[in-house]
Amino acid sequence: MSLLEIRDLKTYYRADGGWVRATDGVSLSIDRGETVGLVGESGSGKTTLAKSIIRLFPDNAEIHGGSIDYDGTEITDLSDKELRRRIRWQEISMIPQNAMNGFDPVYTVGQQIVQVIRHHEEGVSKADARDRARDLFDELGIEPDRIDDYPHQFSGGMAQRAMIALALALGPSLVLADEPTTALDVVIQDRILETIKEKQAEIDSAMIMITHDMSVVSETCDRIAVVYGGRIVEIADARTIITNPRHPYTLGLRNAFPDISDDDQELISIPGTPPDLVDPGEGCRFAPRCPFAEEDCWEITPEPQEYEPGHFVECHRADEIDYLQSAAGEKSTWQDATTGDRDAVVDGGIVDTSGADATETEGGSADE
């Protein structure tokens, strides 16, 4: 049985224009000890998905449907109090995007770690909890005496390490790491990722690693879920997502990140903007930016299809893998993409299903 089993989860935010469907029908399972990466552009719903698991979200967020089974416990049925007592920190913890915001500025970092340890583990004395906090600091490369500092006295990198210490203090079975290194400079990023991986291996926890950076997930994750417009549009083992993706969005993301083994690679970005999550409409949410969109894509929402064991893709054209992969590597394919307005395209019929796209892109050249 999986450690975590999310089924058809819908988490929406109340906003002026209606509900923002930030997580809109997501299913995902995670095994013990496994690391799953969530990749996708800013605003695609990665953080909302992670925060839904431990209900660490703002007051205007609401779970509208679906289930989250954690090791036999239905988390969505737990009261906030039960969730805090039984699950948060000791079973599932989170390393937030910006650790500085995760700490309370009025207490020392040590006091906060001691409090978390003592709150969850009965009978631990203050002195013992302090010793544990010092040991954790030491292991994470922070001078142990600094547990008596306030958060504002820490550099960004140190605060991030301290947050990792807090997130791992109780040996949780699942760690949610939300862009744990993006707020840091590049030199420190690698070291922090290393530290997280080492500690994760030591306590044998599973992890959800959120990032918009394909190179980070390819190095750290067993599986990768590609998130777009509040949905997982493709999921597979990390190697398959990197070397053999089927969804045009994944192909586009891959183009936008440097491949360290290819010095001559030209980076190609995906034109257009993410969908409106208040009113995403019918059809594939990527259609307005997809160079391969056909009539069906605009009108019928694609269901996930399994192409190889464990490789699920939500795309009407995912079986045309050879064509998609070769055309997606051409810059002209993306330059010519519709990036259209859904209504104009569906009503006005600018979608061309004759296959003319294919001829045009095959003639294109990467250095156009």
Ligand SMILES: Nc1ncnc2c1ncn2[C@@H]1O[C@H](COP(=O)(O)OP(=O)(O)OP(=O)(O)O)[C@@H](O)[C@H]1O
């Ligand atoms: N408190 C909120 N109220 C209303 N809408 C929100 C709120 N927080 C997030 N959203 C919206 O929900 C959607 C998903 O946001 P989310 O932060 O989950 O995405 P993300 O992929 O994690 O992005 P990022 O990488 O920037 O954190 C976005 O459209 C965002 O604007």
